Amino acid sequence: MKKTTLGWSDVTPKHLWLNRRAVLAGAGAALLAGPATAKLTYSPSSFSTTEEPNSFEDITSYNNFYEFGTGKEDPARNAGALTTDPWSIVIDGLVDRPGTYDIADVVKDQPLEERIYRFRCVEAWSMIIPWIGFELSGLLNRVGVQPGAKYVAFETLVRPDEMVGQQSPILDWPYREGLRLDEAMNPLTILATGLYGEEMPKQNGAPIRLVVPWKYGFKSIKSIVRISLVAEEPPTTWNMLQPSEYGFYANVNPTVDHPRWSQATERRVGSGLFGGRQDTLMFNGYEAEVASLYAGMDLAKFY
Numbered sequence: 001m002k003k004t005t006l007g008w009s010d011v012t013p014k015h016l017w018l019n020r021r022a023v024l025a026g027a028g029a030a031l032l033a034g035p036a037t038a039k040l041t042y043s044p045s046s047f048s049t050t051e052e053p054n055s056f057e058d059i060t061s062y063n064n065f066y067e068f069g070t071g072k073e074d075p076a077r078n079a080g081a082l083t084t085d086p087w088s089i090v091i092d093g094l095v096d097r098p099g100t101y102d103i104a105d106v107v108k109d110q111p112l113e114e115r116i117y118r119f120r121c122v123e124a125w126s127m128i129i130p131w132i133g134f135e136l137s138g139l140l141n142r143v144g145v146q147p148g149a150k151y152v153a154f155e156t157l158v159r160p161d162e163m164v165g166q167q168s169p170i171l172d173w174p175y176r177e178g179l180r181l182d183e184a185m186n187p188l189t190i191l192a193t194g195l196y197g198e199e200m201p202k203q204n205g206a207p208i209r210l211v212v213p214w215k216y217g218f219k220s221i222k223s224i225v226r227i228s229l230v231a232e233e234p235p236t237t238w239n240m241l242q243p244s245e246y247g248f249y250a251n252v253n254p255t256v257d258h259p260r261w262s263q264a265t266e267r268r269v270g271s272g273l274f275g276g277r278q279d280t281l282m283f284n285g286y287e288a289e290v291a292s293l294y295a296g297m298d299l300a301k302f303y
């Protein structure tokens with residue numbers, strides 16, 4: 001595909017957007033933490049939960065990223081092999097300005113925020129994660145969504161040389177996910193480029209991944225290389241694999257069980273063997289922000 005240039009043409013030097021060890025110093029300001037660090041400006045967000053975040057260690061050592069293996073420790077062990085620079089994202093389908101965009105262009109001028117979100121995996125564990133990211137709507141508005149677009153489809157890269165899990169057909173690669181357009185435009189939906197103030201660790205989906213906090217974690221696709229605006233509901237990895245267990249919507253819902261286990265409670269990772277089991281909240285606690293998206297829908301049917 002022909003490379004097109006957005007209006008925001010001049011590429012931000014990488015050291016200006018990499019957020020290594022940036023220190024949050026109030027809204028709109030960040031301090032340099034030392035000579036090897038980069039200046040990053042990110043703000044706190046009113047969407048953040050006040051719950052205590054999980055440790056950096058928990059967040060980066062207990063992962064699902066099947067491209068690097070199916071075990072929870074496999075991503076931390078194997079993701080180092082992934083080349084994340086250079087990185088570009090194809091944006092295509094029903095958009096005014098399709099093209100292959102360098103990641104520096106994708107993030108340029110998008111206001112970075114720290115979003116401390118609840119993150120609930122379909123496997124009934126949860127974490128609190130301080131993401132750094134920007135609203136997906138900011139990017140979609142910039143490329144110009146055409147009226148016929150009703151859904152957004154996302155793909156992770158396919159690179160079996162670097163992603164050992166892709167050497168086996170455990171999933172139908174590439175990993176694919178999708179959102180309805182109104183879900184994608186909701187201000188809670190972000191593209192995250194870091195966590196704990198640092199650029200995204202590879203096991204968490206470097207250099208850029210989706211985060212949709214009211215949905216089960218599998219919707220939050222990692223290491224994105226393609227974003228397509230489409231008219232029909234796109235095929236998605238887990239739904240293709242086992243539609244009776246993983247719906248397209250995948251909204252966190254304690255009243256609709258997974259066929260093989262309850263979704264009523266969750267284990268907070270890092271809270272020890274005996275503590276930490278807690279009730280799962282409707283829409284993962286984001287009901288006030290998102291329930292209206294599903295007004296009139298039978299959530300037992302559209303799970």
Ligand code: MTE
Nearest residue numbers: 063064065066121156175217218220221222
């Ligand atoms: N994205 C890709 N490309 N491959 C995956 O295997 N796993 C999903 C999601 N995104 C996955 C993915 C699942 S099941 C979960 S729970 C979250 O990533 C885990 O995100 P985390 O490891 O950053 O906590």
